[in-house]
Amino acid sequence: MERQKIVKQHYFRLILASIAVALASAILAFGLKHLTEYLQHQIFGVAGSYAALYIILPSVGITMIYFSRKYVFQNRKNKGITEIYKTLDQRKEHLPLFKIPSHFINGFLTVIFGGSTGIEVSTVVATATIGNYGYKKEFSARMYKRELICAGVVAGVAVLFASPLAGFLFAMEVIARKIRLSLVISCTVAALSSFLFIRLFDNQTIFNTPVADWNYAAVPFFILLSISGGLLSVYFTLLVTRMKTFFGGISNNFIRVNLGAIAVGLLIFFFPALYGDSYHGLRMMLESPPEGSSATLMLILTLAILKPLAAALTLGAGGDGGVFAPSIVAGAFLGLSFAIIGNTYFGMQFIPVNFALIGAASMLSAALFAPLTSSVLICSLLPGGFMLYFPVFICCFIATATAKKILPYNVYTYDRYVNATA
Structure with a gap:
């Protein structure tokens, strides 16, 4: 009976921590998504009147990223999703907090100045870092690092694509790479939290052309x-x-x-x-x-x-x-x-x-x-x-x-x- 009580307490703390991580991650993804979309559209519109700007703009963005990495983030490199795997697979490894502003800023600068990628991986790593931070601050039991990292990823992907189910599957299939009850709980809670956030703030699909039929x-x-x-x-x-x-x-x-x-x-x-x-x-x-x-x-x-x-x-x-x-x-x-x-x-x-x-x-x-x-x-x-x-x-x-x-x-x-x- 005592063990069951402890397990229930752990799961309760995990649920609360997953909600907090998911909401913080949803806000980050929402901000990066819409800020990037707005400024990309504005800069692209200006460049359309002066076509030569198309040639220069990617250099502006990537040069700014180079200097931000060198002077603001002290030459600490971003290695993307690989760092998440390393953090998950090695108990003593963690995603440092600078990954949040670093990926936010660098992904943002890359895309708005024409760099031909997207902000998705930047969002995934930044939101995973939020989850890792929640684990390090002991918002849940110390056994749930993978769960909170995945909760952050669920919310980030969910908000980017207005699909909590896609966020859930990405976290389980690509990031967690395993299934256990605690992971299902944390990712489900994060997906539900993201669903509410999306319904309230960002329920639009990326493209507007409807699918009508197929044969x-x-x-x-x-x-x-x-x-x-x-x-x-x-x-x-x-x-x-x-x-x-x-x-x-x-x-x-x-x-x-x-x-x-x-x-x-x-x-x-x-x-x-x-x-x-x-x-x-x-x-x-x-x-x-x-x-x-x-x-x-x-x-x-x-x-x-x-x-x-x-x-x-x-x-x-x-x-x-x-x-x-x-x-x-x-x-x-x-x-x-x-x-x-x-x-x-x-x-x-x-x-x-x-x-x-x-x-x-x-x-x-x-x-x-x-x-x-x-x-x-x-x-x-x-x-x-x-x-x-x-x-x-x-x-x-x-x-x-x-x-x-x-x-x-x-x-x-x-x-x-x-x-x-x-």
Whole structure:
């Protein structure tokens, strides 16, 4: 009886601590999301009137990050999700508190000045740090470090994508990598807390184009698209690791920062849709689907190929970011190109938004090796997205299997990739 009482007390403290961590993480994610979105839109609008600014802006952002790391954060590096794994797997390791402002500021600066990534990984590490801080301050029993870190991650991802279920699955599938009752409790409490926060403050999907219907005639194309999404994800993985290696070999800081940043700027100059997280460019294409001409098809395929390259260059030059936004956007562009091919050359009547959703889910799943998370997260991006859940779910598994065949999953490869993309 005494042991049961102690266990109940521990779980009660865990629930309270998870609520506190989730609310703090939700506020951080909300602030970073909307501040970044607003200023990215404003700066992009100004640069649209002076196109040469596209070439310069990424250098401005990444140079500011370089100086903030050197002077504000005293050359302490951000290694992204790898640090979370190290903290979880080694009892004496912790995420230092500076990770919160460091990732917030660096992710923010990267995206608003055009660096072709997103704020998702920055948010994940910052919110994980909030959870780690809650553990260190003994807001719950000393046995619940993994639980509170995951609670923070649940809330961060939930608010970014307006999907508590996606946050829950990401924390369990990608971060925790195990299941136990205490983890389920903390992540469920964080998801419920995030749900209330989202309902009150931020209930809008990232894209507004609704999913209306789908038909079985598209299934063969869905399968081909999912395999292609897996291949595009491997291409992204290899680009990032190669770019990190290449830029890491440049000893001159000025050359390293500006070589990559100006290369990104040149890509944006010719293809403005690559600016920042690129959600704005994708949103426009979903709201006004492009007509099926050869020139349009080549443009969209080019964007699908260049988005991973621009993201890899951004990260290699020293920007802060990860795989989420580049994978979602590149995969969606790939899906749109499949819809155009089917409608133009095979006489089909495919719905472009459906193929964009399948492409985004396939590439993200292959990048994260997380089909459950990716299927729910991507279906949360659009109104009515879950109408397409069954084919999205199947295609996520196909894409992930494709990527694993080419790039086998193991701790070395995955840690190196996550480290490179964070």
